[in-house]
Amino acid sequence: xxxxxxxxxxxxxxxxxDVAARQFRERGVAAAGLAGIMAxxxxxxxxxxxxxxxxxxxxxxxxxxxLARREEKLRERAAGGDGIKAVVADYLSRKHRDNPGNGCPxxxxxxxxxxxxxxxxxxxxxRIAPIIARIAAQLPMRSEAARHRRALAIYALMVGxxxxxxxxxxxxxxxxxxxxxxxxxxxxxxxx
Amino acid sequence: xxxxxxxxxxxxxxxxxDVAARQFRERGVAAAGLAGIMAxxxxxxxxxxxxxxxxxxxxxxxxxxxLARREEKLRERAAGGDGIKAVVADYLSRKHRDNPGNGCPxxxxxxxxxxxxxxxxxxxxxRIAPIIARIAAQLPMRSEAARHRRALAIYALMVGxxxxxxxxxxxxxxxxxxxxxxxxxxxxxxxx
DNA sequence: TGTACATCAGTGAACGCGCGTTCACTGATGTAC
DNA sequence: TGTACATCAGTGAACGCGCGTTCACTGATGTAC
Numbered sequence: 001x002x003x004x005x006x007x008x009x010x011x012x013x014x015x016x017x018d019v020a021a022r023q024f025r026e027r028g029v030a031a032a033g034l035a036g037i038m039a040x041x042x043x044x045x046x047x048x049x050x051x052x053x054x055x056x057x058x059x060x061x062x063x064x065x066x067l068a069r070r071e072e073k074l075r076e077r078a079a080g081g082d083g084i085k086a087v088v089a090d091y092l093s094r095k096h097r098d099n100p101g102n103g104c105p106x107x108x109x110x111x112x113x114x115x116x117x118x119x120x121x122x123x124x125x126x127r128i129a130p131i132i133a134r135i136a137a138q139l140p141m142r143s144e145a146a147r148h149r150r151a152l153a154i155y156a157l158m159v160g161x162x163x164x165x166x167x168x169x170x171x172x173x174x175x176x177x178x179x180x181x182x183x184x185x186x187x188x189x190x191x192x
Numbered sequence: 193x194x195x196x197x198x199x200x201x202x203x204x205x206x207x208x209x210d211v212a213a214r215q216f217r218e219r220g221v222a223a224a225g226l227a228g229i230m231a232x233x234x235x236x237x238x239x240x241x242x243x244x245x246x247x248x249x250x251x252x253x254x255x256x257x258x259l260a261r262r263e264e265k266l267r268e269r270a271a272g273g274d275g276i277k278a279v280v281a282d283y284l285s286r287k288h289r290d291n292p293g294n295g296c297p298x299x300x301x302x303x304x305x306x307x308x309x310x311x312x313x314x315x316x317x318x319r320i321a322p323i324i325a326r327i328a329a330q331l332p333m334r335s336e337a338a339r340h341r342r343a344l345a346i347y348a349l350m351v352g353x354x355x356x357x358x359x360x361x362x363x364x365x366x367x368x369x370x371x372x373x374x375x376x377x378x379x380x381x382x383x384x
Numbered sequence: 385t386g387t388a389c390a391t392c393a394g395t396g397a398a399c400g401c402g403c404g405t406t407c408a409c410t411g412a413t414g415t416a417c
Numbered sequence: 418t419g420t421a422c423a424t425c426a427g428t429g430a431a432c433g434c435g436c437g438t439t440c441a442c443t444g445a446t447g448t449a450c
Contacts, residue, residue: 009426028307030222033403046407047427055404100306106356111303114292114358115220121361128360152356152369153349153376160352161345164298166306168320169313177344184345188376201393225436238440239394247437 013051015041021062022101025108029059029116060120063113066105067127074134084138084154088185091158092178097165106155107162131155139189154188157181205243207233213254214293217300221251221308252312255305258297259319266326276330276346280377283350284370289357298347299354323347331381346380349373 019041023032034055038048052058077087090096091104100108106128113124136144136151161181165174211233215224226247230240244250269279282288288295298320305316328336328343353373357366 012426026307028220028222028304030220031307034405035402043426044428045405046429049405050426106359108303110355110359111300112220114355115218115223118361121359125360125362125365149368149372149375152372153353156352156356156369156373157345157349157376158352159356160348160350163302163306164344164348164351167298167302167313168317169310170317173317176341177348180341180344181348183341184349184380188379204393226438227435235393236395237438238396241438242393 009051012041012043012047016043016048016051016058017062017065020058021066021105024059024062024112025066025103025105026101029109029112034058056117056120059112059116060123063105063109063120064123064127067124067131070104071127071130071134074131078134078137084135084189085186087135087138088154088158088182088189092161092165092181092185094175094178097162097174097178100166104159104162107159107166110159128155150188154185157185157188201243204233204235204239208235208240208243208250209254209257212250213258213297216251216254216304217258217295217297218293221301221304226250248309248312251304251308252315255297255301255312256315256319259316259323262296263319263322263326266323270326270329276327276381277378279327279330280346280350280374280381284353284357284373284377286367286370289354289366289370292358296351296354299351299358302351320347342380346377349377349380 016037020032020037023037023040026032034048035045038045048058052061074087096103113121116124132148132151132155135154136147139147139150141147141150158181161177165177165181168174168177208229212224212229215229215232218224226240227237230237240250244253266279283296292300305313308316324340324343324347327346328339331339331342333339333342350373353369353376357369357373360366360369
């Protein structure tokens, strides 16, 4: 192993994080095992504890990382001139629905988060705040409090809509759910 | 055992269903084990297969039952004159947030459902249809299609809001999320 | 009314398996002299 | 330049445990004669 390569350990850690982030979102936190994650990262069981203290620690790290990436994406899109409608259209797209593995961690894991230890729930809470703030910044309401409140609801609507569209077995209904979410988000994003 | 008591087997089955429904909602489907469920129902491991074919079968049965009960409740409330606002206020209440074990199965299990076999997802799809229809019936839009579309969005908003409020670690933020959901649902339930 | 047999919900031990975690060890590298 | 030692990311076997599922068996009941 090229141990002293500068950053080698960090790269390995990142590889584990990336694999875990995908498996947690696809299979759920409880159903994704450490042995499977490590194997897919090209490592054996024992190496896990060189990088993380426990599975709970990994879950918290994955949530923090994945949410930070989502927020960064939102920042870039806002800088590029994309408004709330483009963001919603992307979030409630067929592509996002059909690819949970690299999609929104909140939609895939929020119920798991509610059952995690306090540290993980705190990491989640900290990381969604800037995402909510990015949505709020796109809204037309005059008071900041009103924008914040409405942003929370739009985020919850997006998360719930994506999850429902993934759960139903009827393709037409699933599409219909996405469309209804887009229309409702648009209504909520208007002046009120 | 008083075997031939009429309905004894059905009562036992119901007891297993009730325990499983609570554990699945509290711990998640993957984390709730059959041995624990059977023990809490006052039975041993082996008796499980007298009542269900497999854990997947139990999951489908629990979803069907629990959603049917929710729909029945909605029917009773509509008959009693409760409108959409009362239903939303109840759904997005602190009490519901703090008691997932006997709360909405969709909010607790929707991400698990998306990962279940086709039969379970079909059971889910079939059972949420009348719930959506009950919400739609309370809406003021003129066309049935418009009411249906809006009902889907309101349901998704309620589900997403409840989940978010359960996941965050900050009590004030959690309350704020519930309030924002109530306000947004009210906005979506108006004429548009 | 009394005996022999069939039914079947439930028991409880066992199956193979994967889980999260631990730990003695490896071996490539860097540092000291 | 060459040797001795320290470092530490990663190996791979093992730990105890709980998982979903199977199965030979129990024992209270109902039915047949």
